Amino acid sequence: MCETCGCGDSNIVPVDVHDNILAVNDRLAAHNREHFRERAVVAVNLMGSPGAGKTAVLEATSCRLAGRQRLGALAGDLATERDAERLSAAGITAKSITTGSACHLDAAMVHQGLHQFPWRELDYLFIENVGNLVCPAIYDLGQAANVVALAVTEGDDKPLKYPVMFRKADLVLITKIDLLPYLPNVRVEAIADALARVMPRPLYLPVSATTGEGMDRWLEWLGQLRTARAAGEPAHQHATANALDAGV
Amino acid sequence: MHEYSIVQALVERVAAEARARRATSVHRLSVRIGELSGVEVDLLTTAYQTFRERTICEDAELDVHLVAARWECPACGRAIGRGDLLSCPACVVPARLAQGDEIVLDRIEMEVP
Numbered sequence: 001m002c003e004t005c006g007c008g009d010s011n012i013v014p015v016d017v018h019d020n021i022l023a024v025n026d027r028l029a030a031h032n033r034e035h036f037r038e039r040a041v042v043a044v045n046l047m048g049s050p051g052a053g054k055t056a057v058l059e060a061t062s063c064r065l066a067g068r069q070r071l072g073a074l075a076g077d078l079a080t081e082r083d084a085e086r087l088s089a090a091g092i093t094a095k096s097i098t099t100g101s102a103c104h105l106d107a108a109m110v111h112q113g114l115h116q117f118p119w120r121e122l123d124y125l126f127i128e129n130v131g132n133l134v135c136p137a138i139y140d141l142g143q144a145a146n147v148v149a150l151a152v153t154e155g156d157d158k159p160l161k162y163p164v165m166f167r168k169a170d171l172v173l174i175t176k177i178d179l180l181p182y183l184p185n186v187r188v189e190a191i192a193d194a195l196a197r198v199m200p201r202p203l204y205l206p207v208s209a210t211t212g213e214g215m216d217r218w219l220e221w222l223g224q225l226r227t228a229r230a231a232g233e234p235a236h237q238h239a240t241a242n243a244l245d246a247g248v
Numbered sequence: 249m250h251e252y253s254i255v256q257a258l259v260e261r262v263a264a265e266a267r268a269r270r271a272t273s274v275h276r277l278s279v280r281i282g283e284l285s286g287v288e289v290d291l292l293t294t295a296y297q298t299f300r301e302r303t304i305c306e307d308a309e310l311d312v313h314l315v316a317a318r319w320e321c322p323a324c325g326r327a328i329g330r331g332d333l334l335s336c337p338a339c340v341v342p343a344r345l346a347q348g349d350e351i352v353l354d355r356i357e358m359e360v361p
Binding site for chain 2: 010011012013014015016017018019020021022023024025102103104106134135137138139163164165167196197198199200201202
């Protein structure tokens with residue numbers, strides 16, 4: 001009943017919440033993160049545009065780590081299982097998360113994806129997100145680090161055009177650098193400058209999955225991430241230590 | 249378009265708050281969206297108009313407060329300008345985003361018996 005005059009009308013009351021709208025996702029992401037921590041699985045959220053070379057980088061990674069590290073992947077895909085098939089063929093324990101019309105993965109999809117998937121036996125779990133430079137950036141999945149693949153063929157202005165995605169990155173892989181000779185208007189230095197205007201800790205590695213250039217640095221970074229996670233450090237602390245010597 | 253999933257989470261949260269207080273209806277929602285949150289306000293508003301039908305939010309207005317991005321030095325507090333390198337030139341430390349990544353439900357106005 002209305003407390004002002006006792007008229008019998010309902011009260012309109014303000015309720016202060018001041019909470020993240022994605023709090024449910026964040027709680028589930030924390031749950032996933034705890035799972036990964038307990039089993040010492042390093043989870044990497046790999047994002048980037050369609051065609052940025054995410055799958056190719058993982059294939060090349062598997063070639064180099066086969067027999068030494070146990071790699072797994074959950075591949076977010078709108079409509080097919082092609083990426084998971086390619087990753088399996090490359091020796092990675094892989095499974096698709098078919099998202100239908102959803103443009104991103106969220107923590108619930110990843111949690112569901114872990115069911116009937118031998119993730120506990122892995123050293124690294126790569127979560128290959130849906131190809132998209134916008135939507136995946138805002139969803140925490142429980143990963144140890146965010147890695148964004150940016151192909152040189154996308155041009156050097158993408159970090160400035162998609163600042164949200166690159167701000168969230170712990171590492172940017174500048175991919176397909178074997179194509180630079182055919183791209184006279186694209187310079188790695190310009191990409192690095194753009195990254196430094198959207199990433200407070202601009203860490204990047206130029207790589208080519210085709211020629212293998214830069215892959216050693218990427219594997220080194222993965223190894224350091226594993227060491228840092230074992231010591232309980234957040235990904236960005238680890239990245240800071242390497243920020244100055246990571247570029248070309 | 250992830251704004252639909254943001255709106256879904258928003259409406260579910262509001263419904264939970266309304267249930268807890270046995271509210272009969274919701275009149276207004278106030279949310280804060282940061283410029284660097286990755287959420288487009290126009291798309292969020294459109295998604296809300298569509299998604300609120302047949303929910304507790306059906307008649308609730310959505311007030312959206314856009315928060316401009318502001319970078320600063322975590323050590324000396326110096327403001328880092330838009331488009332500048334995200335590092336303090338004096339302290340040589342990475343800048344901190346002081347505001348502008350909010351995706352926050354601030355307030356619900358609901359009718360209770």
